[in-house]
Amino acid sequence: MIELLSGPLFKISLLVFTVGLIFRLVQYVRGLDWRLERVAYSHMGKAGVIGAIWSVLTWILPFGTRGWRTQGFATIAFFFFHLGVVICPLFLAGHMVFMKDALGFSFPSLPVAVGDVFAMLGVLGGVMLLARRITLPQVRFLTDRKDIALLALCLLTLVTGMVARFDLFAYDFMLGLHMLSGELILILAPFTKLSHMALFFASRAQLGIDFAVKRGGASRGPAFPW
């Protein structure tokens, strides 16, 4: 079972993930229309580029925007969770050994202890997000089953990974479940709101361009005070 999960299934899911997200990005850009959105993409110049970069950067910086600053708990939850789900798959020492094996190359890996911290932050953040989702009326009201399922799936992946890493119990089963849920995330990404892993950058860049070239960039400057 583990062999299947770490071999062909891993490769297939990675393929779906990569091709799927690239396809989504290409479709996004191709679907942009200066007349419909009323944004002069072809005349955006330097201002547009700065606006796009600024819009992405300020929002991936913890407390980098007014939006993040006015939402203390959610902001911490978000950044903890995302440090976990973005850093861990790409840089954990254990993952890199596996990646080298499966794909023939890997990224530089984090010291094991640092990796553990990111994983724990991820779990903590995820639990905070879940708590927020369940307790705050305005979030609960918007939440559908898919939102819970996806968040739970991410948490499951993080938690099973940690249980296996520390060999707490049922090592093989936990490792199997970890791989399965991780691969499920990869496969689902292009088809669900998880596509934001790529489309977040597209959407943020687009709004940055919108404000920089049309909505005030000329007098305010391209960097909108997000």
Next chain:
Amino acid sequence: MPEGILCNRKPINTEEDLKRLLADKGGKQYYEEMKNMEVDVRALQNTLEKTCKSRTRTWLEICAHCSLCADSCFFYKANNRDVEQTPSYKINTTLGEMVRRNGKVDTEFMIRAMDIAWGKCTCCNRCGNYCPHGIDVGVMMSYLRGVLYSQGFCPWEMKIGAGMHRVYRAQMDVTTEDWVDTCQWMEEEGQEQIPSLEIPIDKEDCDIMYVLNAREPKIYPDDVQAAAMLFHIAGEKWTVPSEGWENTSLAMFAGDWQACADNVKAMYSAIERLRPKMVVETECGHAHRASAVEGPYWAGQEDGKAPVPYLHYVEWLANAIRDGKIKIDPAKKIKEPCTLQDSCNYIRNHGLEKHTRYIMSQIAEDFREMEEHGAHNYCCGGGGGMNGIGRYREERDRGLFMKLQQIRETGATLVISPCHNCWDAIRDTMEVYEVHDIKWSFLKPLILDMCIIPDHLKPQDEDEE
């Protein structure tokens, strides 16, 4: 009944149709007919396929349902944090659902969508500043309005407003003759104070072509006169066009994109005819949005720019004060505590905040910012056409409360509001909440009162005054 006599998918194109719709007081019959109007699903699907592209679809799909946008919406706050006022919820259960069902929706769905698109959102775009994904619900609402309008589901007043633009090229029934008469009347009357005052009509090759809101000639002709006096005092070479003078767009609020485009084109053709170096616009927020921000695109300008620069009144005024064309008498500056209502349409959505700040620094001794201001201001509560829609009066009145609170927190007794909709909303706020110690004003009358009128412009025969 597929379509009604008054409520239908056809836009208003003739004076006769307009009068008939106007005669239906409050839209009684109109809304009755709407209840039985069928949705043209085929046409709706076609519209969605052609106009609902990757940006909108991505926004709808990646929304994390995190509700970080909730607090950003003044409606949510003013309604006691009503979860149904969350921007994400408002758009997901309307446009989102419509797209998911690929247009297979019924009349009831459309009416509910209408009640949200016009009754629970002013398209102020504040939520767009607070969504981590950069999802601008205001933009989507505005798009949704267009989709609903194309199916005939639009508030009675909005249908009339768009019809006005189609029939009169103005938001009210002001004909070219009415307009020219008003200019002449205001010119003559104004000459009592400034004998050389002129309101030059259709003068070619001026520096400035002035465009304005039809409500000014129709209801507030003094505002036309004040604008003329200030241009005259500043020594500007200016003119107004006899046609193409209206820069507001109820059509934009209605979602009638064709009428929006036609309106802008009428103005742009006045530019072509008179060749001014720039256009200066009156103190109206959505008018600036419609003619200088979105307008160029409706008119098909690929670079997104109007044929000549469009200056909102605050930008012209800031420049005029800075250049010494308008001199403020220091003794007459505003002494009482005052604050400023930033119009979403040209502040958040067009970056003119530095001009308004400069003006305030020159005219007020005790200027107080609202807590949320500039690009992050809250809507006055009356934007997006809301002020004018009877069906949503209650919703609007509740929304106004946010702004009242903000104003109160500053301790100001005067609110300066260089935007017609904001001005109206603030006036109504004071009425609805029975506030008697706070005044409100446009800039023009204030500036006229405090600027120094050069001696050579004053009436020569001082004794007779």
